Amino acid sequence: MKFAVSYSTAHFEFDPDRLAAYARHAEACGFEGLYLPEHLVLYPGATLHNFEVPPDLPFADPLETLAFVAAVTDRLLLGTGVLLLPYRHPVVLAKQLATIDNLSKGRMRLLSVGLGTLAAEAAATGVDFRTRGRRTDEAIDVLRLLWAGGADGVSYHGEFFEFDDLVQFPKPFGATTLPIHIGGSSAAAARRAGLRGDGYFAGGALLPDERAAQWELVRSTAAEAGRDPDRLEYTRWSGLDMTEERLAAFAAQGVTRVVVSATATDPAEQQDELSEFAQRFLSGGS
Template identity: 75%
Template sequence: MKFAINYSTPFYGVDPDRLAGYARHAEECGFEALYIPEHIVLYPGAMVGPMPLPPALPFADPLDCLSFVAAATSRILLGTAVLLLPYHHPVVLAKRLATIDVLSRGRMRRLTVGLGTLPGEAAAVGVDFGSRGRRADEAIDVLRLLWAGGEEGVSFHGEFFAFDNACSFPKPYGGGTLPVHIGGSSRAAARRAGRRGDGYFPGGALTPDERARQLDLARSAAAGAGRDPDALEYTRWGSIDMPPERVEAFAAQGVTRIVVAATADDPAEQHDQMSVFAERFGLTMTPR
């Protein structure tokens, strides 16, 4: 089992010392990766399910934050949970992600993308809310095409994006393409993970039966697309105080990675929570 940590800018704030300290301590504790969420814009009345999102929540740009984290750390992998893919142009995004990966020496490896649930957010960036699933599918294809393309250029002609003989450099660190994990809590997200994703990271508000159905759906979709279902990583949210028995139950469900977050408000208490978690599960801690 791999363990990662989330840093929620809307609740922890965007203070650079706090973010850098959190990331460095997570790295010292042995967490595999640090994840940061995204909302591009909010508005009065925005809701995620039954939960209101106050419009003044400071959702910082996750990729800019991860660039900052990369400069403040040396080993921890960089992730998003989730990047709202339909609201980014994939030609620009391919460049940004590859640049972070090169500058971090190959650590931009936990990209998780989703569709977004706020119609007003889609409208603010000029994206038709109803087409965002198709747009995301196409964007994943564009990202991988650009990362894999050479000096001769690559061309693409789809419903949303089109270009001819495009060359995108630098390439991800070490060559190849970056992993793209799929986030979401729907069966459509599970199918997308199987057909196009390197992993599936479902949300938290699902029944155990629905979780099992979605994982089966992701794996069957992978097989149907000629991909290896066993290569699909399965990431889940956990809690910083979860006991070993809960982790064992996750492992029995096929989970390969658990992402937790500190719950304390005070940075020192957050660091203590991470340290206790690392000791509980025997993470490799770096001596001070």
Template identity: 65%
Template sequence: MKFGISYSTPYYGVDPQKIVAFAQLAEECGFESIYLPEHIVLYPGAKVGTFEIPPALPYLDPLDCLSFIAATERILLGTGVLLLPYHHPVILAKRLATVDVLSGGRMRLLTVGLGALPGEAEAIGVDFATRGRRADEAIDVLRLLWAGGEEGVSHSGEFFTFTDLVSFPKPHQATHLPIHVGGSSRPAARRAGRLGNGYFPGGRPDPAQWDLVRATAAESGRDPDTLEYTRTATIDLSPERLADLTAEGVTRVVVSTSATSLDQQRKELTDFSHRFGL
């Protein structure tokens, strides 16, 4: 099992020294990866389900933040989740490759989602109803640009069209970056099976979702056994709960802590590390 840790700037703060210290602490404690969330804009009354999001929460740009903490030596960098339909893939391909190059090949846990706030899509000029198709095409464009050579690549789709584009630098010693798909819906599970390198539903999804991912991958001519399965948990995760997740096919657990002080975070991350022998 691999273990990641999430860092939520809305709750832990945006102090740059604290962000770096947290990332270094996670690395020292043996965590494989660190994840950051994304909201591009918020507004009064924005809700996810029945939860109303306080509009002044300070969400840092996850890629800029990950680039900043890439001064760590080993920990992999992830997003949970990047709102893919709200990014132009030509620009995003460059940004992701840049972070990967600067980190020595550690921008390897990109997790993308569709976004749940119609007002956020409207502010960016994206049709909320088409964001799923837009995300699918964006994944194709990212991979096309990363794999393309000096002769350039072309694409003509529903949302993006270009001719003979050349995008350098490439990801560090790779022709593409893994793309994990987030979301607990059946369409998200099918997207992960068709297009993803992994699935990260978050929360406590129906175990049948992973079966749907694997079945869709097989139907698409892909090997389901090559896909990673990531789930969330709290820092007090028990060995018994970990055994249950392992039995469900989970390959990575991303934990979070409610502690906001670095001293308390150090204690909780250290205890976790000792509990599971990281």
């Protein structure tokens, strides 16, 4: 089982020194990586996860922030949970992600993408909210095509993106692609993970039988598409109060990675929370 942490500048103080300390401590504790969320815009009355949120929450850009995290750490993998893919142009995004992966020497490897639930974000970026699923599918294909393409160029002709003979370097660090995990809590997200994803980052508040059905949908969709379902990773959220029994249940369900987040507001207490978790489930705390 792999263990990672998340950090949200919207929930904790937007302070680079505090973020750096959190990331360094997570790395010292032995966590695999750090995830950041994304929201481009908010507005009065916006609702996330069934809760109305203050519109002035400071959601930092996750890619810019992950480049900063890479600079202040040595080993920590960089992740998004989730990047709102339909609102980013894949040609630009492919360049950004490959650049971060090179600057971090191959650590931009926990990319998770999703569709987003706020129609205002789609409108603000000129995207038809109803088409964001199809747009995401094309964007994933374009990302992989550009990363794998050679000096002779690659072409793409889809519903949303179209180009001929494009050449884009640098490539991901020592690779021809980056892993792309699909985040979400719907049947459509599960099918997308099976068809196009390297893994599934399950979200939402679902019952255990619904969770099991979704993961089975991921695997069956992959198998029907001729892909090996055993190669797909399965990431789940958990609280810091996770027990050995809970961990065993996750393993039995096929989970390969657990993501936790500190809940305290005081930086020292946050580090203590991560240390205590690491002492129970990793090789040791710091």
